[in-house]
Amino acid sequence: MTTAARRRGMLISAFSATFIALLDLTIVAVALPAMQTDLHTTITGSQWIVDAFSICLAACMLSGGSLGDRYGRKRWFLIGIAIFLAGSLLCAMASTLTVLIAGRAVQGIAAALLVPGALSIIGQSEPDPARRARLLGYWGVCASAAVLAGPIVGGFLVDGLGWPAIFLVNLPIGAAAILLGTRTISESADPEHASLDPAGQVLAIVTLAVLTYAIIETRTNGWGSPITITSLALAAASGVAFAAVEWRQDKPMLPVRLFADMRFATVTAASVLLGFGANGAFTLLSLYFQQAQGRTALATGLLLVPMTITIMPASALAGRLTAKHGPRLPMLAGYAATGAGLLGLAAAGDGHSFLLTGALFVLTGAGQGLAIAPAVAAVLELVPRQRSGIASATVNTARQAGSALGIAVLGTILAQRLADTDGRTFRALYGTGMRDVMLVAGAAVLAGALLLTLKATRRPRSRRPGDANQDHLRPTH
Template identity: 30%
Template sequence: MSTSIQPFSRPAAPPDAPGRGTKAFILGTASATCSLIVLDTNVVAVSLPAIARTFQASFADVEWVVSAYMVAFASCLLPAGGLADRLGRKRMMLAGLAVFLLASVGCGLASTATFLNVARAVKGVGAAMLLTAALAIIANTFHEGAERTRAWAVWGTCMGVTTTIAPLVGGVITQWAGWRWIFLINVPVCLMLVACVRYAMTESRNPAASRIDALGSALFGVALMLGIWALIDIPAHGWASVATGSRFGAAAVLLALFVLHERATAHAMIDLSLFRQPRFVGAVLGMFGYAACAQVMMTFLPLYLQNAFEMSAVQAGVGMLPFALAMIGGPYLGARLSSRFHGSSSVLVAGLMLIGAGNLLVAAVATHAHYGLVAVGMIVTGLGAGVMNGDTQKAIMACVPVHRTGMASGISTTTRFSAIVTAVGVLGAVLASRTERAFEAALPAGFAWRDALGADFLARVLAGDIGQAIAQAIAPLDAAARASLATKASQAFASGFGAALGVAGVVALVLGATVWSLYRAGRGPAVPIVDQQR
């Protein structure tokens, strides 16, 4: 079944008015919109310690600043793409900018950590609307040949540059204007983009767009949220608690219902028959490994640099440049590997191996308080991330027929952001657990630190707020005791960060080996894909 939405009968309604912009202007507007999303995704990490100080927030609260946005974003990508096709890409972009703008105001004016996290979730919905509409507009404007290739190259360059400068921009704004302006600065940017969209773009729709799978979207989104909720609260409740078990159990049940629903519905978001192809599964796992083991560095690395090296927000932004700059050079290495070994598998495997090696190197030196050694590991991880940044998407798209590229693109993007938010939960739990054990091991035997310092002491330390955590200790502390405690807390956090990066490194290596095996298994004839569209 296909349904098309007809334009309003009144002539020249603003959303449907013919655009007056050139193709270059349209590309610039769409790329700038996507850059805004990338900037907002990555810029907030540097400000997390400042946010924690403002709200006296725990590590779980800080994790939700990232995770609330990512969960909403990942959950809404597929349905937002369908809505853009049905209602109109230009209309969806304008609506997305409105949601994004209002949510940014909510974030900037938030009075509590809970309010901030709710606003961040709404912002994730707006970001999903913007990304899917912008990508559809680019694809609809540039149809084929060299022009289309150049358009996507420009878009990719914009994404790479934005990813590189995001930590530095976040550090500068946080230190010199305050963390709230990280969100409030989006207001004039969104207003400018609204004017550009209304001026430049012509409305477009897919007349054959299928019905939106609302139930599938809800099942997937709630399952993802419950799983992340369980992971984030593990430091507070423990792995064996009723709260943790019930959330994981509910997430598993909803995920199983999602799979059953997708197999039964005629308008599924995801064609599960794609996963019968080993090469497709390998490509999706490559994307998962890239996002979970490399892109997640953008969340935890600023906390580590500010905690372990006592860097300011600006210094932390500069300190992340080795990772970001290596990501820019990575695609050139990936291109050489692809031309030499003639296949996506070599690029994906090489990228995952570099990511794994870089993470393990950082894990090995994390407690040594030597930034140069950490920077070497960041460069290796960044190269691996750069190698995979474009090739993961290409590898997924290469496994499906042309009429399924939209769905494959949705699977790819959803996998990326689901992997990031899952990694934030898993690695955050490892970080918190290891930090607590290392801190307790550094204290005198029998010292009841929770009674002396407060039960939430380590939660504040993990949020990047060591100074305030010590200042609010229950027991009176002299200057020497404060300095000693700060050193112990900083070293414990570095130990926890090393453990988290060690897990990420091992996962990347295991996924690299798995991808290699799946591509070898997929060398034979591809499994036929049953077209489920009706």
């Protein structure tokens, strides 16, 4: 095999694995009503179907790349694809909600290996910075295409073949990625620069999972029940233990000392709020279009296209604006547009035209495109190059964690509205619940914009000399 052929095979393998991993973030949204019907579950079950993936992806993302760096990037990338395919097959064969949730968790863990693994393999394959930047740009296009294709492909598959097909479609793509990757990817590792943090990893999963459980299950348990109070207390204790473990690590999974810089802390907190509002609302909109308005899965996927397709050109614009003006301007514009779009959907009500809905979806999608990439650029300005990977991963993880919490909180708001029995029709109750969801989602994103507006610019407090290994920050000029 020629060098050029090996290079093409490596890229196709990395892009294909990325595509199926990120496709499953959005493709499942249009299938949720069919899953609810077949598995005899409710909105609570739908929340767990989405959050099982999101929690594992968010909690494992920071350490997913470390396994490859330490024990072999090719090895763990291919292992990640195999695990993802096993999870997909488990999901497709699921006859109960419990099995489906377990399969989604397996998929999320595997995706946490695939996404950083693909980026690392691409980065290692090209020593020239300019050519490497172009390859990473192509990777970004592939990632955006996966998000865009999810609702449309999902709609076709659910209406034509049933919801298990959205998981079976991963199998041939993933198998081809393994075959190509085995032949074309060169093995590499840097064990001296990578460390594992098993205690931190376990505590991260426990914290996020227990907190999500406490929120989602309030529909059954109630906010004042011993189960809810105990769960919240356990999540808080686990979170404190996680911070303490990470504080003592020389090479932590989460660089907690970077949060001493208010600029880093603010961008990360804003990323949580963006994921909370935008991604949480996206999932529930799919349920609303099908369950309240009676649309098919394909029609729902097409309705969501204006939101997803606008992200790509907005991301390109964000790159140009960041290069010219810095990351703060496009971030503020993006958060403001996303929040305004979500609030507009709340104000529009149930009887509005699709023209208005489409315009608000375009505004929301454009806002997300403007906000996401500059957030990474913002934190990269604050850390030295050797800390760039962990800093950017922290921001992406924060957004995924926000998504998991958003689906939990916003889904609970909707479920509580639907539980009301005041004589109104189901559609009216659904419409009221979605109005509340959009109000909370929009307010959360605008709170992120406010944080970015008011973020501190002072120097971080001085730290002990020994802290330099963990979180050395560039000084404010």
